[in-house]
Amino acid sequence: MRGIPVSESETGSFSQRKRSSSEKLLDKSFKAVAISLAATVAFVLFGIFLVVFSGSLESIGRYGTEFLFTSEWNPVTDKYGAFTAIYGTLVTSLLSLLIAVPLGIGTAIFITEDIIPEKARYLIGLMVELLAAIPSVVLGLWAIFIMEPFLRPFFVFLNNNYSWLPFFNTEPLGPGMAPAIIILVIMILPIITSIARDSLNQVPIKLREAAYGVGATRWTAIFNVILPAAISGIAGGVLLALGRAMGETMAVTMIIGNSNNFSWSFFSPGNTIAAMLANQFGEADGSQVSSLMFAALILMTLTLLVNIFAQWMVKKLSLKY
Amino acid sequence: MSNYSIINSRQLNYKNYAVRNILNIFLTIFSGIFTIITVLPLILVLGYILIKGGSQLSISLLTELPEPPGDDMFSGGIGNAIIGSIIVTSIAAVIAVPIGIGGGVYLAEYSRGGTFSKFIRFGTNVLAGVPSIIAGICVYGSIVSSKIIFGANFSALAGGIALAILMLPTVIKTTDEGLKLVPDELRKGAIGLGASQFTTITRITLPAAFTPISTGIVLSLARAAGETAPLIFTALFSFYWSNEPSSLLEPIASLSVLIYNFALEPYQAQNELAWAASFILVFILLIMNIFARLLGRYAPK
Amino acid sequence: MLPNRSDMQKAPIYKMTPTMKIKNQMIQELKTCVSMENVTISYGKQEAVKNIFCDFPNGEVTALIGPSGCGKSTVLRAINRMNDLIDGCTLTGRVLFDGVDLYKPEIDPVEVRRRIGMVFQQPNPFPKSIFENIAFGARVNGYKGNMHDLVEKSLKQAAVWDECKDKLNESGYSLSGGQQQRLCIARTIAIQPDVILMDEPCSALDPISTLKIEETIHELKKQFTIVIVTHNMQQALRVSDKTAFFNAETKKGESGKVGYLVEFNNTEDIFNSPTQKSTQDYVSGRFG
Numbered sequence: 001m002r003g004i005p006v007s008e009s010e011t012g013s014f015s016q017r018k019r020s021s022s023e024k025l026l027d028k029s030f031k032a033v034a035i036s037l038a039a040t041v042a043f044v045l046f047g048i049f050l051v052v053f054s055g056s057l058e059s060i061g062r063y064g065t066e067f068l069f070t071s072e073w074n075p076v077t078d079k080y081g082a083f084t085a086i087y088g089t090l091v092t093s094l095l096s097l098l099i100a101v102p103l104g105i106g107t108a109i110f111i112t113e114d115i116i117p118e119k120a121r122y123l124i125g126l127m128v129e130l131l132a133a134i135p136s137v138v139l140g141l142w143a144i145f146i147m148e149p150f151l152r153p154f155f156v157f158l159n160n161n162y163s164w165l166p167f168f169n170t171e172p173l174g175p176g177m178a179p180a181i182i183i184l185v186i187m188i189l190p191i192i193t194s195i196a197r198d199s200l201n202q203v204p205i206k207l208r209e210a211a212y213g214v215g216a217t218r219w220t221a222i223f224n225v226i227l228p229a230a231i232s233g234i235a236g237g238v239l240l241a242l243g244r245a246m247g248e249t250m251a252v253t254m255i256i257g258n259s260n261n262f263s264w265s266f267f268s269p270g271n272t273i274a275a276m277l278a279n280q281f282g283e284a285d286g287s288q289v290s291s292l293m294f295a296a297l298i299l300m301t302l303t304l305l306v307n308i309f310a311q312w313m314v315k316k317l318s319l320k321y
Numbered sequence: 322m323s324n325y326s327i328i329n330s331r332q333l334n335y336k337n338y339a340v341r342n343i344l345n346i347f348l349t350i351f352s353g354i355f356t357i358i359t360v361l362p363l364i365l366v367l368g369y370i371l372i373k374g375g376s377q378l379s380i381s382l383l384t385e386l387p388e389p390p391g392d393d394m395f396s397g398g399i400g401n402a403i404i405g406s407i408i409v410t411s412i413a414a415v416i417a418v419p420i421g422i423g424g425g426v427y428l429a430e431y432s433r434g435g436t437f438s439k440f441i442r443f444g445t446n447v448l449a450g451v452p453s454i455i456a457g458i459c460v461y462g463s464i465v466s467s468k469i470i471f472g473a474n475f476s477a478l479a480g481g482i483a484l485a486i487l488m489l490p491t492v493i494k495t496t497d498e499g500l501k502l503v504p505d506e507l508r509k510g511a512i513g514l515g516a517s518q519f520t521t522i523t524r525i526t527l528p529a530a531f532t533p534i535s536t537g538i539v540l541s542l543a544r545a546a547g548e549t550a551p552l553i554f555t556a557l558f559s560f561y562w563s564n565e566p567s568s569l570l571e572p573i574a575s576l577s578v579l580i581y582n583f584a585l586e587p588y589q590a591q592n593e594l595a596w597a598a599s600f601i602l603v604f605i606l607l608i609m610n611i612f613a614r615l616l617g618r619y620a621p622k
Numbered sequence: 623m624l625p626n627r628s629d630m631q632k633a634p635i636y637k638m639t640p641t642m643k644i645k646n647q648m649i650q651e652l653k654t655c656v657s658m659e660n661v662t663i664s665y666g667k668q669e670a671v672k673n674i675f676c677d678f679p680n681g682e683v684t685a686l687i688g689p690s691g692c693g694k695s696t697v698l699r700a701i702n703r704m705n706d707l708i709d710g711c712t713l714t715g716r717v718l719f720d721g722v723d724l725y726k727p728e729i730d731p732v733e734v735r736r737r738i739g740m741v742f743q744q745p746n747p748f749p750k751s752i753f754e755n756i757a758f759g760a761r762v763n764g765y766k767g768n769m770h771d772l773v774e775k776s777l778k779q780a781a782v783w784d785e786c787k788d789k790l791n792e793s794g795y796s797l798s799g800g801q802q803q804r805l806c807i808a809r810t811i812a813i814q815p816d817v818i819l820m821d822e823p824c825s826a827l828d829p830i831s832t833l834k835i836e837e838t839i840h841e842l843k844k845q846f847t848i849v850i851v852t853h854n855m856q857q858a859l860r861v862s863d864k865t866a867f868f869n870a871e872t873k874k875g876e877s878g879k880v881g882y883l884v885e886f887n888n889t890e891d892i893f894n895s896p897t898q899k900s901t902q903d904y905v906s907g908r909f910g
Contacts, residue, residue, distance in 0.1 A: 023517060030519040031431055037423025038432075041444045041493065044486055048451060051462040106355030115349055118709055124360060126614075131363040133610045135547025137577045138599045141584045142366050145373075145592070186362045193359055205707075206746035210806070212707060214759030214813055215736030217341050219348045224758060225748055240450075247452025249550040250581060274454045274550075281458060281554055293462075296455055307450040311443075319749035320795045333722055333737070335730035342730075 055293030073260035080291035084262045089272040093245035096184035104192030112200040132190035140254030148179045170265035175257035178266040188241040195237025199230040232317035239310035249274040273299040374600025396590035405574040410546045412481025417488035425496020449490035456486040457551035473570035480556025484545040495537025499530035539613035549577040576602040655680040655847045661715035671881035683848045685858035688868030693881030702738035703731040739815035743822045745802035747794030755794045780808035800831025820850040865892040
């Protein structure tokens, strides 16, 4: 008897015109359980902040803002500054975004327009989603043994010919920022592509028809009508991808070289906050743990800001139609 | 425009050399090239995993224990890592699925857009954006180092909890969105009959939203099973079988951590085992992904 | 536009000498703006409309009427190749525009749409300012001249200038539904097409807006050839010179309906003395 009035026989009477107290109790307690389960999210989030924040207090007290701008990281002398890792986080994520955004949006346009048959479009969309399903650690393995050796001649070429640029002025010897950026591109491309595809698909057909109806060509319609109508969703996806790139750990730590020595060159080993955490947290103790927690706090704040900015941006950019 | 049939015909013809037509073809080709660049990594990664990992497939690979690094000739199998991945992911599911569905039910069925539900929605988004390594560090900081669970430090349970943190927002979101897709008439119909909200939810709306919710859960499980960062400080790794109940309180092997550890070893045999593990892991994840999609496509409406 | 077209139409033909035959043919051609010759349109393998023969006269308003699902919108969209946007939509037969087959492979559909504009069922302004809504189409068509003048002229012609003149920089969606539809008409006028196609332009509007649009159509008729799809027979009677009645029937062994042209004649004749029984039934409101 769970509340739906049930007749006891074909001609019988209703036994539950009045709800029993046990049923009311069940209803109330179910609601209470649902609320408390929802509150778990807040609890977990608060817990994460608390652990990271309390863990980093010692380091915050000792280094303050100096932590952000010095790049010495020395467990022997107990001197810590996260500049290299912060710089690496920002540079790898922003540069990979710069490469991935045109690729992803271009792909999304290609598979939402009627350039190729519908089945081929569906297949490409599926492949993009499967690429997103490949674990970071597998991409890291592939980056170490296949991608980096394959790309190295290209990096050497850049180094030989453009070494006057500070970004290319060290010899590519293996792990470094450049292959980390490329692997990040591969990892965030599916995010950007599938979100851009969904946003483009949501643009009402009537707008597309309006553009074609006044004699616009395909790409005039895309650039002037369809993309602007989808821009809020695409911007949200791009920022989501930026957050992912900042926090991406395994593939980056496997290929970036994990060096805290600052260098402008993309070919020398570098670090990101996430990579540094993965690499050092296991063996760290004492004030190094606190400094790593401080770095984690910075990473969390960065991703949080990107997330909030993303939600604000989506609201700000959405057009009425 | 008199006598305009002839003029017309020419005007309406496609002009190969018009700037806009050249630009259009150029841009179309460009977007096609972009698409190839986007899809190429998947083909290359899958190809190499198939060549370097698939070629090592054997019974002993699936049933034996890995050898500790050092022996250059023989690296053993990945049997315990496969079992370990299944155990840790199952622990995560046992924790995250009920909490997530409960939270999603609250957001979709009970909340009326008040401050609390807005905060929970926002928190879910924020939690979804928390880097996975941070979840690992927090579980380390709160559970592993304090030995709060029966005095165990690195353990399968700790690993499962870390993965559960990552799964939670996805499960909440898919439940919330799945329930919102259920037509309101169904809900009103049940409540109009005098059904309690509990009955309406458990008998009507949740079953109606079964397909999208289960699709979301399978996808989030697939993501969790491939995660490494939350496990390296929580579940750690083990070279032994985890076949007793007490194993849940001990370090446990997993495919992803095995790949990470062995990829960075200088020994070729270990590197090859990493490729073999990648093959198995990717194979399982792709099956899960395709299964989830089929679930969404062919489920009875 | 052709200033001497109407003169030629009125030229009496007494004897058919060979030269006159050619002349006659030319006159026919000039009288006819768009002509459909045995047009069949299919979605995938499913035929939507079959074997349409129909000549839409120059400088007049032609209404396409018929029950829903009879393919009248499909026929309309075939005239400016809008159906190209639908996957798997194919057309056989010929659609002639001033004697040119629009479905020849060398024809550029973009050019076609610049000469044959369209107003859609749902008002669909661009999510841009009112000014940009009109300027966009003009710019796409390579308009060189004073854009402000063009915008003003087009809005006036579409009888929506008074409502818009103080808020040209506001979004097109700040207007009411009827005003939006007239903005869309203004947008179409601004590119100076030869023909304007209207696909149930009033179906989403209230009666007062509908009336205003109809008044606008009467004005536009002086300058453009208009083909309008409507489900409202009174509207067809009010605005059109010619009417084509379409019907659909279910063929044996096929799932969907196939539309066909039942009768095409002067509007008065269609409504007062139809030759077909189904037309009679439809216009007298017995079905549809």
